[in-house]
Amino acid sequence: MIKGHKISYQSQKVSILKGVDINVGYGEFLAIVGPNGAGKSSLLNVLANEIKTDQKQDIYFKEKIISRWNLEELSKHKAKFSQHNAQDIPLLVKDVVLMGRYPYFSSQPATEDFVVVEKAMQKTDIVHFQERDYNSLSGGEKQRVHLARVLAQLDNDIAHRLLFLDEPLNNLDIKHQHKTLELIKKFTKNNNTAIVVLHDLNLAASFADKILLMEKGEVLAYGLPEEVFTEDKISRAYGFPCSICKHPINESTMILFG
Numbered sequence: 001m002i003k004g005h006k007i008s009y010q011s012q013k014v015s016i017l018k019g020v021d022i023n024v025g026y027g028e029f030l031a032i033v034g035p036n037g038a039g040k041s042s043l044l045n046v047l048a049n050e051i052k053t054d055q056k057q058d059i060y061f062k063e064k065i066i067s068r069w070n071l072e073e074l075s076k077h078k079a080k081f082s083q084h085n086a087q088d089i090p091l092l093v094k095d096v097v098l099m100g101r102y103p104y105f106s107s108q109p110a111t112e113d114f115v116v117v118e119k120a121m122q123k124t125d126i127v128h129f130q131e132r133d134y135n136s137l138s139g140g141e142k143q144r145v146h147l148a149r150v151l152a153q154l155d156n157d158i159a160h161r162l163l164f165l166d167e168p169l170n171n172l173d174i175k176h177q178h179k180t181l182e183l184i185k186k187f188t189k190n191n192n193t194a195i196v197v198l199h200d201l202n203l204a205a206s207f208a209d210k211i212l213l214m215e216k217g218e219v220l221a222y223g224l225p226e227e228v229f230t231e232d233k234i235s236r237a238y239g240f241p242c243s244i245c246k247h248p249i250n251e252s253t254m255i256l257f258g
């Protein structure tokens with residue numbers, strides 16, 4: 001679905017990504033984890049064609065170099081939810097979600113676009129405040145509006161769509177954290193792919209198929225949650241002690257810190 005080899009990226013002479021290899025398949029839920037400043041958002045931006053790598057290492061999306069895609073076409077195949085989503089948008093909530101449909105119409109949205117927007121608002125539990133000014137929402141409510149917007153953007157019949165999400169759980173309460181991860185998981189069940197930057201390692205272990213653990217611009221470990229989340233690797237990456245056990249109910253890998 002998307003792959004890159006020896007991806008390197010520098011900004012203002014600071015080396016941010018150092019030879020990262022990545023290859024994410026159809027239907028995969030990949031969580032990118034790692035301490036602050038590890039390069040997670042930078043990697044996501046490179047993969048999403050938002051920043052260029054140093055030696056112009058090519059990122060392949062569906063076997064074609066991503067920078068060679070027609071941007072309008074690409075926006076129907078992949079969408080990105082950013083941790084730096086605009087905080088100030090002078091629009092009603094439902095119109096922010098409708099922004100996700102801009103690639104689909106030129107002047108006026110069609111009935112189909114409104115149907116998709118309504119569906120996305122239901123999934124993200126924001127229907128009840130759709131008529132409010134976006135700027136009046138709380139941080140977590142704004143996050144859910146942007147999640148609805150990217151879901152609306154990728155609501156089409158194209159096979160193998162790709163969703164990038166940079167810290168989508170920020171500001172969300174427990175219920176909405178789980179609902180959001182369940183939505184992402186459901187999206188990947190249809191052979192779509194999600195690459196998600198997460199800080200909560202236990203949620204990453206419960207929901208993701210694969211984990212990419214980054215440290216100082218490099219990949220420290222990549223694999224199944226139980227392969228990556230070991231005491232040694234986590235303590236090394238985060239400089240913080242932890243113990244590993246099994247979740248008593250769903251048996252996923254569980255990390256206890258301290």
Ligand SMILES: Nc1ncnc2c1ncn2[C@@H]1O[C@H](COP(=O)(O)OP(=O)(O)OP(=O)(O)O)[C@@H](O)[C@H]1O
Nearest residue numbers: 011012014016034035036037038039040041042043
């Ligand atoms: N334009 C820039 N100029 C200089 N340094 C930068 C620039 N952009 C990012 N960096 C640095 O690159 C490193 C990686 O940043 P990045 O945002 O990718 O990390 P991250 O793993 O997503 O961190 P966090 O968990 O804190 O969001 C950080 O040390 C950051 O300060």
